[in-house]
Amino acid sequence: MATPTPQPQQPNQPPNQPPQPVPAGVHQGAAANGHAYAAPPNAAPGANGQPGGAPQWQPNGQAPHGAGAVPAQGLYQQAPTGSLHFTRMLQSEWTKIRTVRSTMWSLLVMVVLIVGLAALLGATVSDNDGSGNPDPSVSLALIGVMIAQIAAATLGVLTISAEYTTGMIRSTLTAYPRRITVLAAKSVVFGTLMFVVGLVACYLAYLVCDAVVASDVAGSSSGKEVVKGVVGSATYLALIGLFALGVGTMLRHSAGAITTVLGIMLVPSIFGGFIPGKFGDWVVDYSPMMLLIKMIAPADDADLGGGLGPWPGMILMACYAAAALVGAATLIKSRDV
Amino acid sequence: MIEAQGLTKRYGNKLAVDQLSFQVRPGTVTGFLGPNGAGKSTTMRMILGLDSPTAGNVLVNGRPYEYLSAPLREVGALLDAKAMHGGRSAYNHLLCLAQSNGIPRRRVDDVLNMVGITAVAKKRTKGFSLGMGQRLGIASALLGDPGILMFDEPVNGLDPEGILWIRNLMKALAAEGRTVFVSSHLMSEMEVTADHLIVIGQGRLIADTSMRDFIERNSQAYTVVRSPQADQLTKLVTAKGGTVTPEGDSGALRVTGPEPAAIGDMAAEHGIRLHELSPRFASLEEVYMRLTQGAVEYRAGLPGGPGAPGAPQGWGQPQPGWGQPQGAPGWGQQQPQGWAPPPGPGGQPFPPQAPPAPAQQAPTHGSEA
Numbered sequence: 001m002a003t004p005t006p007q008p009q010q011p012n013q014p015p016n017q018p019p020q021p022v023p024a025g026v027h028q029g030a031a032a033n034g035h036a037y038a039a040p041p042n043a044a045p046g047a048n049g050q051p052g053g054a055p056q057w058q059p060n061g062q063a064p065h066g067a068g069a070v071p072a073q074g075l076y077q078q079a080p081t082g083s084l085h086f087t088r089m090l091q092s093e094w095t096k097i098r099t100v101r102s103t104m105w106s107l108l109v110m111v112v113l114i115v116g117l118a119a120l121l122g123a124t125v126s127d128n129d130g131s132g133n134p135d136p137s138v139s140l141a142l143i144g145v146m147i148a149q150i151a152a153a154t155l156g157v158l159t160i161s162a163e164y165t166t167g168m169i170r171s172t173l174t175a176y177p178r179r180i181t182v183l184a185a186k187s188v189v190f191g192t193l194m195f196v197v198g199l200v201a202c203y204l205a206y207l208v209c210d211a212v213v214a215s216d217v218a219g220s221s222s223g224k225e226v227v228k229g230v231v232g233s234a235t236y237l238a239l240i241g242l243f244a245l246g247v248g249t250m251l252r253h254s255a256g257a258i259t260t261v262l263g264i265m266l267v268p269s270i271f272g273g274f275i276p277g278k279f280g281d282w283v284v285d286y287s288p289m290m291l292l293i294k295m296i297a298p299a300d301d302a303d304l305g306g307g308l309g310p311w312p313g314m315i316l317m318a319c320y321a322a323a324a325l326v327g328a329a330t331l332i333k334s335r336d337v
Numbered sequence: 338m339i340e341a342q343g344l345t346k347r348y349g350n351k352l353a354v355d356q357l358s359f360q361v362r363p364g365t366v367t368g369f370l371g372p373n374g375a376g377k378s379t380t381m382r383m384i385l386g387l388d389s390p391t392a393g394n395v396l397v398n399g400r401p402y403e404y405l406s407a408p409l410r411e412v413g414a415l416l417d418a419k420a421m422h423g424g425r426s427a428y429n430h431l432l433c434l435a436q437s438n439g440i441p442r443r444r445v446d447d448v449l450n451m452v453g454i455t456a457v458a459k460k461r462t463k464g465f466s467l468g469m470g471q472r473l474g475i476a477s478a479l480l481g482d483p484g485i486l487m488f489d490e491p492v493n494g495l496d497p498e499g500i501l502w503i504r505n506l507m508k509a510l511a512a513e514g515r516t517v518f519v520s521s522h523l524m525s526e527m528e529v530t531a532d533h534l535i536v537i538g539q540g541r542l543i544a545d546t547s548m549r550d551f552i553e554r555n556s557q558a559y560t561v562v563r564s565p566q567a568d569q570l571t572k573l574v575t576a577k578g579g580t581v582t583p584e585g586d587s588g589a590l591r592v593t594g595p596e597p598a599a600i601g602d603m604a605a606e607h608g609i610r611l612h613e614l615s616p617r618f619a620s621l622e623e624v625y626m627r628l629t630q631g632a633v634e635y636r637a638g639l640p641g642g643p644g645a646p647g648a649p650q651g652w653g654q655p656q657p658g659w660g661q662p663q664g665a666p667g668w669g670q671q672q673p674q675g676w677a678p679p680p681g682p683g684g685q686p687f688p689p690q691a692p693p694a695p696a697q698q699a700p701t702h703g704s705e706a
Contacts, residue, residue, distance in 0.1 A: 085407075085439070088436055088437055088439050091436040092436040092437035093433075095432055095433040095436055096422075096425070096433045099425050099426065099433070100422060102424055166419070166420075166422045166423055167417060167419050168420060168422040169420075170387055170416055170417070170420040171420045171430075172434075173386070174385050174386075174387065174408065174409075174412075174414055175408060175409050175434045175437045176408070176437045176438070177385075177402055177403040177405070177408060178403060336382075336387065336388040337382075337387040337388070
């Protein structure tokens with residue numbers, strides 16, 4: 001279908017004007033709108049007496065469904081104006097995320113994994129690496145993020161794939177047919193949620209671990225190290241979640257998308273080492289897992305020589321997420337639901 | 338107002354919807370009738386922008402659906418009862434939809450009340466029965482108090498009380514001046530609900546007519562006659578230009594042409610004893626099946642027609658005066674006699690019509706597709 005170029009909002013159609021509820025049965029505004037309302041025939045009211053009294057509620061003061069208001073052919077009076085409605089979509093997507101138990105459970109699992117593993121490792125690890133130069137406590141505290149990212153990725157996939165598997169997506173896109181706006185709102189809400197929860201969980205993990213760990217296992221962390229570890233991990237969780245959201249949108253099936261994302265997260269870092277030559281190093285260095293490890297590990301860790309530094313690594317991670325979301329946007333736009 | 342022009346949807350090499358043009362007008366219940374697989378749901382999905390047409394377009398209030406700024410305030414749709422996340426409560430399901438269109442929260446309570454599921458509003462929809470799911474789907478359709486309502490097979494799975502409720506709801510919504518577009522594969526359901534009919538078969542438009550015209554045109558009367566002197570009576574009626582065919586296996590005759598009174602008089606004049614003389618009307622269900630079966634045969638070249646399994650008894654018998662014989666090519670192309678052509682753009686809305694009189698069903702044609 002040909003897409004007309006966006007035009008400025010028509011002045012006669014204020015989009016955000018609050019609706020005006022009108023008491024039941026009153027055909028208010030009909031005459032003003034040129035509605036050719038016919039006298040109600042003897043249609044019986046509903047069995048429970050309710051539907052017949054459905055309030056005549058004219059949104060925006062004008063709804064051109066009346067016979068007198070049929071616009072001329074090809075006159076698309078209202079072009080898409082995404083930004084005005086974006087806050088509505090953010091609200092809607094936030095409601096969706098917080099009202100499904102499985103997503104709240106996944107979030108809880110993520111937090112428990114991060115904080116719990118920090119406490120466990122802090123309390124039980126007794127060997128240091130013998131170098132006499134213990135790692136900062138924040139590096140030990142955030143090891144749990146490597147596991148918790150699985151919850152983040154799962155949640156990212158489910159945020160969209162659950163809509164497809166349940167059929168909710170048809171309600172969503174009927175209510176709001178501009179699909180890329182829907183995807184953008186979902187991404188913003190989910191990404192923000194993951195970042196904030198990740199930030200809180202990682203900082204808690206650091207506090208807990210730092211409090212319980214023995215001084216010969218992990219040394220104190222500088223402010224800079226804590227910021228790098230905590231903010232970096234939270235950023236990573238948000239980005240891996242968004243990457244998963246993009247893959248979930250493309251694949252539309254929960255199990256397939258989760259498997260794919262977990263494969264991408266885990267396989268290169270595990271099996272990249274078996275690939276001989278530079279290519280193997282390259283696979284390992286640029287895998288998401290390695291990008292996370294660089295955020296968590298002490299800056300002077302000799303084992304992590306090659307590849308990008310921690311923050312450039314996050315930029316690469318953002319590119320992965322962006323690529324997945326661009327693919328998702330392309331497909332969600334073109335596919336039938 | 339919904340306007341489709343040359344709407345076409347192709348899946349692979351199968352044409353699901355073929356050059357469909359029609360208008361759905363305010364103030365009436367428009368029935369969208371066709372057998373399963375005729376393309377009704379696909380058409381409705383294209384109206385809502387869920388599927389994109391291969392060719393043609395469909396406008397809602399003069400614009401493509403995706404250009405509506407708050408679609409729920411203009412169109413409410415019940416496509417399938419399970420278009421919801423089972424883990425979310427009914428209230429929250431409606432809330433997130435309402436928020437996306439800037440509809441105030443209190444409206445959610447209103448529509449929950451309206452469809453009578455306030456008591457289970459906080460329950461997760463996973464446990465909902467089909468009827469409750471259907472009511473929740475209708476609540477979401479009513480959420481924006483839209484001028485256009487679309488229901489896809491709304492009575493499927495409902496109990497008799499639910500069916501009555503939804504029929505009355507649709508009539509009440511149309512009486513308020515709204516556009517109501519409801520699909521069904523059952524003529525019997527449309528007979529009691531719709532004012533206007535759009536019939537499709539194999540994705541093609543077969544009829545676009547008011548229900549009243551459809552009934553007048555198609556409820557062809559005939560008379561069932563039972564007589565011990567059947568042969569004599571047959572000769573007599575045939576000589577007067579009537580048509581006689583056996584009615585079932587009971588030895589009764591189906592007489593088309595003369596009025597029952599004329600048959601009775603004829604019999605009396607010739608001293609023929611009559612045991613039964615009862616006027617009947619062709620069932621609209623039967624008419625509908627003939628129409629759509631014609632389209633099926635024409636499009637797909639399937640065997641079928643007379644004697645096809647599941648066909649109502651007497652279904653394949655020649656019926657003079659019923660237009661073209663079934664199976665004739667062109668059901669979808671030529672306008673069958675007397676049917677109004679699809680109205681052109683800018684046509685005046687139809688005045689709300691009186692609910693159609695319940696059509697008499699011939700007892701031999703009670704079976705439904």
